[in-house]
């Protein structure tokens with residue numbers, strides 16, 4: 001791909017997104033770390049700069065269409081490119097007591113919670129794709145990684161947590177749709193499940209570190225020109241939708 005790629009990573013202030021930003025910077029990308037709190041995203045960027053990484057910050061709530069439009073305008077004005085987009089920002093807003101899943105049943109879930117989850121996990125990635133693809137087309141290449149979850153796999157769909165599950169299933173559908181519409185281009189679009197990771201979202205009992213979860217995302221972000229598009233992967237291996 002390109003010499004110094006510009007990588008946009010959402011939700012980069014902590015958790016998996018922070019690890020992805022760090023690893024993409026270590027791979028030689030200039031990383032634009034996107035976060036919704038100026039203080040926390042600046043703190044995260046400072047940590048990476050202190051380790052010698054080339055990172056910039058952008059403050060945006062990805063569910064705010066005008067903030068995403070401002071990000072798109074900055075990308076065009078300041079860099080004239082966007083080579084990699086990692087749609088990592090995500091929320092899990094339902095009650096998450098795995099011992100009492102009934103608290104997050106289809107039959108009791110607040111539709112407002114489902115809508116808010118969708119806004120961040122599915123609609124924001126759509127808006128961000130709309131923001132970067134024109135630049136990727138102009139530059140003739142691009143990589144888009146949608147960070148999804150096994151909880152969105154239709155082939156393994158269990159009960160409970162409908163907001164999160166439906167939002168990630170929708171993100172998977174968006175991945176397929178986008179890849180199909182871009183199949184004649186050099187822009188690759190894939191969904192990656194990081195596995196169950198020890199972050200604020202995954203909790204302390206998760207089986208993987210955020211660093212381990214980030215690896216498969218970075219792999220998809222740095223795919224060579226003959227790499228796959230339109231797939232769902234974990235650890236660089238295809239898994240069922």
Ligand SMILES: NC(=O)c1ccc[n+]([C@@H]2O[C@H](COP(=O)([O-])OP(=O)(O)OC[C@H]3O[C@@H](n4cnc5c(N)ncnc54)[C@H](OP(=O)(O)O)[C@@H]3O)[C@@H](O)[C@H]2O)c1
Nearest residue numbers: 011015016036061062088089090149196197199200201202
């Ligand atoms: N952890 C897991 O086990 C696991 C498993 C499968 C998939 N995933 C997916 O991996 C991704 C990262 O998860 P994580 O575990 O690292 O979660 P996390 O620690 O909770 O971090 C989520 C990040 O997303 C940001 N974010 C949330 N809403 C946002 C918004 N509206 N605008 C901008 N940024 C926003 C958060 O920013 P603030 O700091 O401002 O809140 C935070 O930086 C998510 O898409 C998640 O669904 C995680």
